[in-house]
Amino acid sequence: MSKSKDNSDGKAAVISAKAGVKESIIDFLKKAMDKGVFDAVLIPMRVPAGDSFAYVLIKDKTLLKDGVPLSPIMSVQGAKAVSSVTRLGKGKMKIAAVMRPCEIRATIELSKLGQTDLENTTLISMDCPGVLPMSDFLIDPEKNIKIFNEAVQKWDDAIMRPVCQICDKSSMIAGDIHIGTLGAKKDTFFIISNSQKGNDVMDKLDIVLKDSIDSWQAKVKNITEEKHKKREKNLKDLKSKIGGLDNLLDTFSQCINCHNCMKACPICYCRLCYFDSDKVKHPSEDYLQRAEIKGSIRFLPDTTLFQMGRMMHMSLSCVSCGACEDACPMSIPVAQIFSMIADEIQGLFDYVSGRDLDEPVPLVAYKEEELHEVEDAND
């Protein structure tokens, strides 16, 4: 994947979508399968019961019509699906994974951590309006699908998850191909290639990359700037609410230690979490001793320690996808908190998680000159 984020002319084509944008995207994927460009497509689909959406790896192209490129919820973070398919090797099948930009970034981040092998996978992203909070959606799925689709038409994010409302990377191109719906003329969308792999796909489908994406870029710039402003404001407010040890302990005091956030997180990939291991199970005299020193000890203990530990591990790679917050039964704003920390930590290293496959994770990239920001000013 190329480093460049500016998609100059010669990388994009305008595609006619008379039958509707969603239908035309599906048609594009079907054509690609017909021509053998892809052997399978990984795309969200509504589950038979109708009350949720799941990622489905489609081999039978007649099933493609049920694919939903922009599902209203994120029940599974797409990177987890890609990792399931490719963790033990690229495989023989050429796969197209149709996902949101944050899912693509998580996939790229996982690739750096050896948890996906993307050689045979083409990552296709879409302009993302956000997704509905899972708990809201489940109250009335049928109605909420309708509400979501209407919001997408107006590109209105007021009903989306709080972390989606402040996402300033909702059209970020990190994968091979991006489908741009913003700024497109009626009944059209942009298809933008971002890598050699993307170019090869276009070649095989006889799509000539010759169109300008000025209008897409302009629209994306507007939306991104607006969201970025809102992000800065909201995260600043959040920081004042949770900053300091007491506030932090209060925020996480609701945590019931279910570890759902960890299980839903696409990046949290350890085989066995330290906090699920015997290493955090201590002999009773240890607890008695702690109770003696502090007067009492709460059970289950160390919930904040778990959150802090997860934050330590994840903040360099967090893509602010919001999966953790959706999964939290106690409605702790984990995704917003992690987003805030991730912004600061990644900022220290000029790093954006999942932006570029060739950018090494800062933990293993040694630079002689870095981290002066956190040095003691008196030294």
Added chain:
Amino acid sequence: MERKIGVYICECGPNIAEKVDIDRVIDAVSPLEGVVVAKRYKLLCSADGKKFLEEEIKKHGLTHLVVSACSPKEHEKTFMEVCKNAGINPYLFQLANIREQCAWITDDKDEATKKAIRLTKAAIRRVRYHASLEKKEIESNPDVLVIGGGIAGIEASLQLTSPDRKIYLVEKASSLGGLITNFEKTYPSMKPGSDSIKQKIQDVNKNENIKVFTDSEVEEVLGFFGNFEVKVKNVTEEDKTVEFNVGAVVLATGSTLFDPEKTPQYGYKKFDNVLTSLEFEKMNISGKISLKNGKPPKSVAIIHCVGRDEKGYCSEICCMYSLKFVRYFMDKIPDVNVSNFYSDLCIPGKSHQKFYEQTKGKNVDFVRSSDVDVTKKGDKLGVQYKDENGSKSNLSVDMVILAPAIEPTSDAPQLAEITNISQGDGGFFAEEHEKLGPVSTSTEGVYITGCAQGPKDISDTIIQAEAASGKILSSLVPGRKIEPEVKTSHISESLCIGCKLCLSVCSYGAITFDEAKKISVVNEVICRGCGNCVAACPSGAATIKHFTFNQLYQEISEAVQ
């Protein structure tokens, strides 16, 4: 097993006794679980002290030992030795530093005592979780890898070779000899240069204990002093790789010349008859010094210090070989006029001044100058320069010889990485210490000689080759055993998720990736126990013996209580 922990607090003469209330420490730790004895002693590291400890261990049947005394850097090994002599595993011991960390940092006896109690308690808590570790011994390998087949590498190989030591000499070119093969004569004796090397090359080729690889590059060096694993690739047959083990490595990769095209004022590659010193040596040894048109030059300018400002150092040998060039001319084209343009003449040493005096003559000029420019002037070359008084002058010559700076070969960065040493000023391999360790490097068992370490002449190169050989001969003795690190890293097969982050942070190449199982594996013989992989491992799969998560957790949680 019942733990019987003995705690001994050293007075360290007045050092600890005067600043820490040792009896209070004893009172505080005596009731702790597993502590069977807690005592003070005036100087535990003394012969009497060691004997006392040994007797105590035996008398009380101790299973674990805690000593509160000085820094582990000072006497950890001393007390581990005591444990060994008394029959308990030396790793079932912990040293709490209550001297540097308590007694010496405050005048407040109460504060120092409180901290000493904390540290001693933490050591007691930690030692409970210690595991016995066994030292292993492996045969040290007396063989040596010499990289570079120039005069430095050849000399080192010849010095090192013996029937019980194999030398692997790796040269990237197709034949041995290096730069010196181009020199008709060497200064100051003006004795034949290439002849002396020819004899040495023959000696190398005849010697059955020296294995020569030409057209070859070193691809990998893993391990440590006494036990390096080496991979050598033949560059003409891409897939041909040879692997062998050695105990030490000598880097003798020599040097190359600064590219004068980077200093366009000298007209190199722009005008005919502008040569580098090496091109001139080659022309000379081929038998005829001539201009492009085949005629001998009547006037020559030798420009010293080319690239000196760019590189930021004097290359030491250019003045002397320029004088040697003058001698070539005096012998072969006696009526030629030679003008030397220099910024500083560098002719130190017991015989160089004499050589200079003998070279000066009626047709030989030395001009101290700056801002030298070479231009085309009809059939001739024009040399414009500012003399010492700052006034501009001109000189027409037939030929210009440039003496460019000496710089490390282009593969130096790669070799520095492979052998895990650093590059210093000018990109030359960095010696361990400028004065006290001029041929050693930061990696034990890797030595540097010749121009790879910095510009130098043949005699200095030989001195270094002999010095490096002497270092190896005295330390890498055939039959001697070495003890690999005991406190090595271990990667849990069931926890490793295969992200490979550990591979990128291991400085010793001790970790490999098992593609079938998709997990990382530590080679415990190569691992030095630095702990980088443990810090990088996101999934807690990598742990280091004697510094396990649990040991550290227990120690810290007691200390911060």
